[in-house]
Amino acid sequence: xxxxxxxxxxxxxxxxxxxxxxxxxxxxxxxxxxxxxxxxxxxxxxxxxxxxxxxxxxxxxxxxxxxxxxxxxxxxxxxxxxxxxxxxxxxxxxxxxxxxxxxxxxxxxxxxxxxxxxxxxxxxxxxxxxxxxxxxxxxxxxxxxxxxxxxxxxxxxxxxxxxxxxxxxxxxxxxxxxxxxxxxxxxxxxxxxxxxxxxxxxxxxxxxxxxxxxxxxxxxxxxxxxxxxxx
Amino acid sequence: xxxxxxxxxxxxxxxxxxxxxxxxxxxxxxxxxxxxxxxxxxxxxxxxxxxxxxxxxxxxxxxxxxxxxxxxxxxxxxxxxxxxxxxxxxxxxxxxxxxxxxxxxxxxxxxxxxxxxxxxxxxxxxxxxxxxxxxxxxxxxxxxxxxxxxxxxxxxxxxxxxxxxxxxxxxxxxxxxxxxxxxxxxxxxxxxxxxxxxxxxxxxxxxxxxxxxxxxxxxxxxxxxxxxxxxxxxxxxxxxxxxxxxxxxxxxxxxxxxxxxxxxxxxxxxxxxxxxxxxxxxxxxxxxxxxxxxxxxxxxxxxxxxxxxxxxxxxxxxxxxxxxxx
Numbered sequence: 039x040x041x042x043x044x045x046x047x048x049x050x051x052x053x054x055x056x057x058x059x060x061x062x063x064x065x066x067x068x069x070x071x072x073x074x075x076x077x078x079x080x081x082x083x084x085x086x087x088x089x090x091x092x093x094x095x096x097x098x099x100x101x102x103x104x105x106x107x108x109x110x111x112x113x114x115x116x117x118x119x120x121x122x123x124x125x126x127x128x129x130x131x132x133x134x135x136x137x138x139x140x141x142x143x144x145x146x147x148x149x150x151x152x153x154x155x156x157x158x159x160x161x162x163x164x165x166x167x168x169x170x171x172x173x174x175x176x177x178x179x180x181x182x183x184x185x186x187x188x189x190x191x192x193x194x195x196x197x198x199x200x201x202x203x204x205x206x207x208x209x210x211x212x213x214x215x216x217x218x219x220x221x222x223x224x225x226x227x228x229x230x231x232x233x234x235x236x237x238x239x240x241x242x243x244x245x246x247x248x249x250x251x252x253x254x255x256x257x258x259x260x261x262x263x264x265x266x267x268x269x
Numbered sequence: 270x271x272x273x274x275x276x277x278x279x280x281x282x283x284x285x286x287x288x289x290x291x292x293x294x295x296x297x298x299x300x301x302x303x304x305x306x307x308x309x310x311x312x313x314x315x316x317x318x319x320x321x322x323x324x325x326x327x328x329x330x331x332x333x334x335x336x337x338x339x340x341x342x343x344x345x346x347x348x349x350x351x352x353x354x355x356x357x358x359x360x361x362x363x364x365x366x367x368x369x370x371x372x373x374x375x376x377x378x379x380x381x382x383x384x385x386x387x388x389x390x391x392x393x394x395x396x397x398x399x400x401x402x403x404x405x406x407x408x409x410x411x412x413x414x415x416x417x418x419x420x421x422x423x424x425x426x427x428x429x430x431x432x433x434x435x436x437x438x439x440x441x442x443x444x445x446x447x448x449x450x451x452x453x454x455x456x457x458x459x460x461x462x463x464x465x466x467x468x469x470x471x472x473x474x475x476x477x478x479x480x481x482x483x484x485x486x487x488x489x490x491x492x493x494x495x496x497x498x499x500x501x502x503x504x505x506x507x508x509x510x511x512x513x514x515x516x517x518x519x520x521x522x523x524x525x526x527x528x529x530x531x532x533x534x535x536x537x538x539x540x541x542x543x544x545x546x547x548x549x550x551x552x553x554x555x556x557x558x559x560x561x562x563x564x565x566x567x568x569x570x571x572x573x574x575x576x577x578x579x580x581x582x583x584x585x586x587x588x589x590x591x592x593x594x595x
């Protein structure tokens with residue numbers, strides 16, 4: 039016959055063991071989720087002696103389809119094309135973080151960014167400023183004197199792995215446009231390529247066949263005239 | 270003096286006699302040159318208020334997004350289009366689907382051609398996505414036609430890749446109707462503008478409807494969720510049809526008034542009512558769509574009887590028969 043007090047102690051010990059077990063499981067899961075949230079698969083920046091500069095990165099949010107600009111400091115070279123590519127690399131590495139509000143696949147997203155002067159003219163043709171101005175407004179568009187077209191060359195692996203959907207693809211394009219517009223104000227239009235080739239859509243929805251005019255990238259993009267392609 | 274030979278002289282005499290006869294002939298009656306009055310034929314409406322075009326996105330080799338347990342996007346959108354088509358048909362709509370089989374490989378241009386030929390009152394592009402939450406409504410990111418184009422709507426020809434610009438104001442009204450109806454579902458609702466193929470080429474009022482899971486822990490394949498969305502869309506399109514019918518009636522009356530200036534706008538050409546029952550003063554006709562799609566004259570349409578124009582208030586106060594769930 040087991041005394042009553044021993045049975046009480048026994049069940050109290052069993053309850054304590056179960057409680058400790060539950061606390062242990064909860065603590066492990068909590069720590070695991072925190073580790074996942076803080077996992078940063080972005081590439082480690084190489085040491086450089088370039089001066090750090092203030093840049094603006096567009097942060098997209100799938101919950102409300104919003105874009106906000108966040109200022110950070112990072113070393114940047116003087117070449118505008120290289121600057122644009124590094125800034126976009128940093129933006130996409132932020133999007134690849136597990137806690138991102140606009141989750142995108144990790145890895146290299148942008149191969150190159152080319153900056154071309156606007157309006158685009160035939161390089162084999164002799165043209166003066168008047169001719170260039172004439173070319174500038176065949177559809178009623180007037181470019182700024184130092185206006186540029188940015189050609190963003192995305193990688194095929196990034197485009198193939200991008201989440202498919204109108205909203206998420208549109209937000210990615212808007213984030214690129216807003217980031218370039220904030221850091222390179224001379225960029226007026228942006229065209230997208232994938233591995234150097236034109237592609238109909240990013241991941242099945244967002245149109246990549248037309249250039250995007252950088253008018254108000256936060257609220258509205260792809261402001262085309264009724265004449266269609268303004269190029 | 271050498272005289273011409275006899276046959277030539279006879280021919281000259283005949284020509285001279287003909288000319289003299291033509292000058293001295295009595296002119297025909299003046300009524301011959303009087304232009305006949307044109308019959309008052311109203312122009313056909315720019316769209317059929319009962320016709321809806323549903324375009325389930327993707328198909329054939331193009332599976333669209335991977336929706337997890339809900340399968341491929343092309344299957345989901347087609348199933349939702351069939352569900353929506355059933356509800357719309359029950360409400361008296363005529364529904365045209367761009368394709369009826371998920372294995373149909375239909376191009377974007379083929380979808381646009383079908384939609385533009387049908388002259389539908391609304392075109393819905395159905396999409397689905399596993400990214401984001403709730404319902405996303407998109408209209409074209411094109412801008413409105415320029416002022417110069419709007420000043421000459423009869424001669425303006427919209428380019429193929431930006432035909433939606435002429436119907437953009439109607440598309441924005443339509444998306445407002447849809448947003449109002451879908452707002453009662455208590456799920457995240459996003460209304461934005463994006464360039465999604467082939468919405469920019471559609472000349473009808475067009476909206477892309479993208480369905481995403483209602484929340485992080487919910488499934489897009491939930492039958493109740495889809496049914497609620499479909500019912501809300503039908504409610505919005507019912508209001509939109511009523512609005513379109515009012516616009517068409519006002520348009521016909523305005524055309525008749527322009528062709529018969531003696532008849533005040535909004536009055537019926539029927540014989541006047543007896544003196545014991547004086548008619549109320551006709552209300553002025555107000556066309557609420559100044560950016561109407563230019564109408565193509567079609568004389569083959571029989572003249573329609575002008576209906577008295579009464580601007581009825583929209584039936585917002587009456588609860589819809591199948592309203593969104595609370």
